[in-house]
Amino acid sequence: MTYILPPPAVTALAISGSDDTFPVRRVYCVGRNYAAHAREMGFDPDREPPFFFCKPADAVVPVQAGQTLELPYPSETNNYHYEIELVVALGKGGRDIPLAQANEHIWGYAVGLDMTRRDLQVGAREMGRPWELGKAFDRSAPIAPLTRRDDFSEAATAPIWLQVDGQDKQRSSLQHLIWSVPETIAYLSRFFELCPGDLIMTGTPEGVGPVVAGQLMTGGVGSLDTLSVQVVPPL
Incomplete structure (x- = not known):
């Protein structure tokens, strides 16, 4: 059999x-998982x-x-926001994972950005529509x-x-997650069969805001490799 x-x-x-590299199967994102961020977005956590x-x-x-990614400003938005997050990579899958066993399913951790076309996300939310245009776009x-x-012992406290x-925009601690990483894995596995290669972006703290072409974003979580991203003009 061949592919067409x-x-x-x-x-x-x-x-x-x-x-070596880690193949990505699916990306799950937790919404409003820091109390202060939920409040800044107008919700009661x-x-x-x-x-x-x-x-x-x-x-x-x-x-x-050690590299800086050049990230083109996306199309169809005038309000492009950063959201710094801890990313959890799963090396073992399952359904209905017990909370006490959830950490056993983690392969590793990384620093990530949930870049957001905020104007499109908010517009969709106000109309009761899905968020894909605001959250699931390219890059x-x-x-x-x-x-x-x-090799990362700070997963609950970093x-x-x-x-x-160079100006502080977001600064918090994983201690302020509303739902911890093990709780998130256990809860999510009630609704999906989780698999090796899945990523979970665990939510962002308060201080989200816009960036424009020419600005440099630098973010970190404890001792994990720092993430450096330069916004460049649209493609």
Whole structure:
């Protein structure tokens, strides 16, 4: 059997300290998972369970350690926002994963950006429509190299931060996640069969805001490889 079209290339993340790569199957994103961010977006974080949206795997842009990604300003938006996040990569799948076993499913962690066409997201939300135009567009998920789980002991406590042109914009701690990483994995596995290669973007702290062409975003989570992204003019 042959394909009538060439199969799409596999999206794969770099791995810190290795020439191997991590193939990406699916990208789940947790919405409003820091209380202060939920409030800045006009919601009460104490009244809702976690909710999720997805990005396609080919929205991921791998960024090599020590390099700065040139990220074109996307089309059809005038309000392009950064959201710094801890990314969790799964090396083991399952359904209805018990909370006590959730960490066993993690392969590693990375720093990522959930780039957002905020005007399109908010417009869709106000009309009760899906968020794909605002969240799932091309190159909307730059991600730094993965660090193996056992090499990152700060997964519940690390600081998380983002600067734009050297100025602090987001600064918080993973301690402020409303739903911890194990809780998120266990809850999500009630609705989807999770698989090796899945990524979970765990939410962003307060301080989200716009960037324009020419600005440099730098972000980190504890000892993970720092992510550096330069916004450049549209393609």
